[in-house]
Amino acid sequence: MDKTIAAISTPAGRGGISVIRISGENAVSVADAVFSGGKRLCDAETHTVHYGFVRSGGETIDEALATVMRAPRSFTREDVVEISVHGGAVTAQRTLGACIMAGAVPAEPGEFTKRAFLNGRIDLSQAEAVIDVINAESDLSRRNAVSQLTGALSGEIERIRRRLVKLAASMQVLIDYPDEDLADVTDEDILAVLCDALSGVRALLSTADGGAVIKNGIRAAIAGKPNVGKSSLLNALARYDRAIVTDVAGTTRDTIEERVDLDGVPLVLIDTAGIRETDDKIEKIGVERSRRSVDDADMALVVIDASRSLDGDDEEILNATAGMKRIILLNKNDLAPGADTGLVRRSADGCAVIEISALTGAGMDALKKEISAMYGLGALESGKGGIITNARHKAALVKAEAALKSGIDALRSGMPADIASIDIGEAVDALGEITGETVSESVVNEIFSSFCVGK
Numbered sequence: 001m002d003k004t005i006a007a008i009s010t011p012a013g014r015g016g017i018s019v020i021r022i023s024g025e026n027a028v029s030v031a032d033a034v035f036s037g038g039k040r041l042c043d044a045e046t047h048t049v050h051y052g053f054v055r056s057g058g059e060t061i062d063e064a065l066a067t068v069m070r071a072p073r074s075f076t077r078e079d080v081v082e083i084s085v086h087g088g089a090v091t092a093q094r095t096l097g098a099c100i101m102a103g104a105v106p107a108e109p110g111e112f113t114k115r116a117f118l119n120g121r122i123d124l125s126q127a128e129a130v131i132d133v134i135n136a137e138s139d140l141s142r143r144n145a146v147s148q149l150t151g152a153l154s155g156e157i158e159r160i161r162r163r164l165v166k167l168a169a170s171m172q173v174l175i176d177y178p179d180e181d182l183a184d185v186t187d188e189d190i191l192a193v194l195c196d197a198l199s200g201v202r203a204l205l206s207t208a209d210g211g212a213v214i215k216n217g218i219r220a221a222i223a224g225k226p227n228v229g230k231s232s233l234l235n236a237l238a239r240y241d242r243a244i245v246t247d248v249a250g251t252t253r254d255t256i257e258e259r260v261d262l263d264g265v266p267l268v269l270i271d272t273a274g275i276r277e278t279d280d281k282i283e284k285i286g287v288e289r290s291r292r293s294v295d296d297a298d299m300a301l302v303v304i305d306a307s308r309s310l311d312g313d314d315e316e317i318l319n320a321t322a323g324m325k326r327i328i329l330l331n332k333n334d335l336a337p338g339a340d341t342g343l344v345r346r347s348a349d350g351c352a353v354i355e356i357s358a359l360t361g362a363g364m365d366a367l368k369k370e371i372s373a374m375y376g377l378g379a380l381e382s383g384k385g386g387i388i389t390n391a392r393h394k395a396a397l398v399k400a401e402a403a404l405k406s407g408i409d410a411l412r413s414g415m416p417a418d419i420a421s422i423d424i425g426e427a428v429d430a431l432g433e434i435t436g437e438t439v440s441e442s443v444v445n446e447i448f449s450s451f452c453v454g455k
Contacts (some may be wrong), residue, residue, distance in 0.1 A: 004030055006099040007107035008092045009454035016386040017088030020095050021454060022083070023076045023112055028068060029080035033102035034095070035066045041081065054085060056098035062091045076112055077119035102271060112452025114444070115411075117436065124436030124447070125154045128390055131451055132215065141214050144387055153204075153386030153393075154435050159198045161431040163167035167193045169423045171417060187411050194411075197427065198404040204388055205397050210391035213375050217259070217266030220371070221294045223305035223321060225313035229331040232358035232403055233303060234258055235278040237367075241287060262368060270297060298324035299374070306355065318344075327370055328353045331411035334360050375394030392447075393434050400430035 004024030010017065032041045037052025044050060048068055056062040062085040074080040083099075085091050100106060108114075110131075117127045125148060131146035147153075167396055170185050222230045238258045256271040270293050295301055300321040304314055318328070329340055334357040345353050352370045356363030374377060388394050407423030432438030 001185070004104045005107035005111055006030070006096060006104035008096055009082070009112075010087070010092070012089060013087075013164070014291055017084045018084045018087045018092035018095075019332070019346055020099060021107075021112060022099055023074070023078045024104070024106075025079065026069075026103055027079040027081050027255075030064055030102045030104045031068075031083060034098040035064065035083060035263040036065065041066060041068055044068045045349050046073060054083065054098065055097050056094065056101065058213075061094045061098065062086055064095075065151045074120075075121070075122045075325055076115040078115060084088070086098045089373075107453060108448075109453050110455060111429075112449030114448040114449060117444075122149075123151075124439060125157070125390075125393065125434050126151060128392075128447060131152075132389065132455065134455065137217065137259070137266045138214075138261060138264050141234060141389075141438045142213070144389060145216050148386070148389075153388075156204065156386045157431050157434050160197050161435075163193055164197055164424055164428050164431075165337065168421060168428065169301070171421050171424070182258075182355065185417070187417060190417055191408060191411055194359050194420070194424070195409050197202055198401065198408065200303040201397055201401050201404060204386055205394065207386070208388040208394045208397075210376055211387045213265055213377070214387065217268050218299065218371070218375060219297045220299045220301050221270045221297035222300050222303060223294050223317055224305075225311075225317065228303045228305040229358045231256075233301065233329070233331065233356070234269050236270060236361055236364055237267075238357045257391050263372050265375070265377055267371065269301075276445065285454050294321065294324075297324075299327070299371075301422050302326055304328060304329045306337055306341060307332045308328040310340060312344065322349060325349075326351050327367065327374075329363075329367065330355045331358055333362060334356050345415065363399065396433040399433075400427045403427040403430060 002025065004022065004026040006020060006022045009019045009021040028041050028044075033055055034056060035041060035050075035052050036055055037050045039050075041050065046069055050068070051068045052064060052066065054064045065084045067082045067084070069080040069082075070077075071078050071080075084096050096106075113122075113127050116122050120132075127322055129148035133142060135148060136142035136145055167185070167190065171190070185401050222233055224230050237260050239260075246296065257270070258269045258319060260267050260269060302317055302321050304310070328344060328351060330344065330353065340382060341355075343352075352374075354366050354370060356367060384450040388397065403423045403426035404442050407420040407427070410423065411417065412418045429438045433443075436444070
């Protein structure tokens with residue numbers, strides 16, 4: 001990390017300002033070479049802002065502000081200067097080019113955050129939370145990412161890991177110095193620590209499904225035969241005319257996606273073409289796409305026209321979605337009933353059946369509450385502490401769980417404690433993968449390669 005790096009840290013395009021970030025041992029001298037103000041930035045105090053101009057080759061590029069942050073009180077724990085110029089691609093690129101001519105090198109994706117991790121300002125799970133904050137698509141997702149960024153998850157991981165490390169050290173001393181008069185660590189002591197650790201790991205793992213919902217949202221396919229009101233349902237939930245609605249069967253020929261907010265979680269609604277047997281070549285392609293969308297979705301909203309009798313197409317859709325999370329919606333309850341709703345409820349296999357009218361909006365609140373209850377969004381909203389939203393973290397916890405269970409089983413079966421110490425070491429390493437103590441360099445590089453340049 002002996003190189004001084006620079007990058008544009010604001011999004012491309014026009015805006016109020018663009019920020020060029022410089023970090024490294026020579027950050028201030030690089031900034032001094034391109035920035036002219038009232039005094040040299042090398043003489044400036046840390047955490048001060050200075051007015052001046054960006055100049056390169058005798059040309060004034062723009063009026064600017066330069067913010068000086070000296071190590072270790074900066075994001076990277078290195079000297080950092082951020083130059084704010086007027087927004088626009090040309091000005092920002094010219095300023096960055098001037099910094100590179102003055103001795104900086106272009107930053108790699110995520111390199112500023114990687115330096116913060118390598119310099120010990122944040123651990124690896126906190127570094128990953130940075131990108132989650134940037135990519136958050138709901139307020140709940142943002143709050144969870146900020147909680148992880150401030151150490152809620154790593155604090156729980158470290159609490160478990162610290163006790164295991166202490167236990168492993170005590171056991172190793174007894175193994176290395178059996179003749180010394182040392183305090184004994186009994187099998188019961190070891191079991192107590194391992195069982196507590198296993199409980200903590202499983203508590204974190206129990207949040208993984210909900211965490212995936214927080215991070216990725218819920219993909220809900222709206223399925224049904226033609227003209228049952230699928231597009232009307234999409235429009236009712238989106239609260240605007242997103243999809244074309246007519247009384248002509250087969251209006252929707254392709255899938256349409258729309259995001260709506262559900263208790264702070266993105267609900268991705270997928271309006272599909274009506275599923276039925278057809279000889280129309282274009283409609284047939286749409287029906288196949290509909291079937292794939294239903295298969296790939298997290299859940300299905302199965303729409304039945306309650307004003308008409310059920311037919312073979314309805315039964316096919318009910319059968320096709322029987323093995324997945326679903327809610328059956330009896331639409332058009334503003335019209336005279338025609339369907340055998342009792343038959344629908346008996347074939348629902350315990351899933352919710354809700355009467356709605358996509359035209360009038362009746363039943364929409366009940367539908368939202370049912371989806372919220374199905375995914376436990378209320379508990380996620382009020383939950384405290386660490387929530388697992390990252391697949392890498394979940395995989396590491398699964399490894400730790402297996403190692404702890406193996407150690408417990410070994411002790412309970414009467415095997416020597418030093419056998420369990422191998423499992424303890426594996427659990428410690430697995431937990432260390434989350435915070436970065438035991439992760440490989442290739443994994444670190446892979447994580448930061450997904451970041452944007454300038455972060």
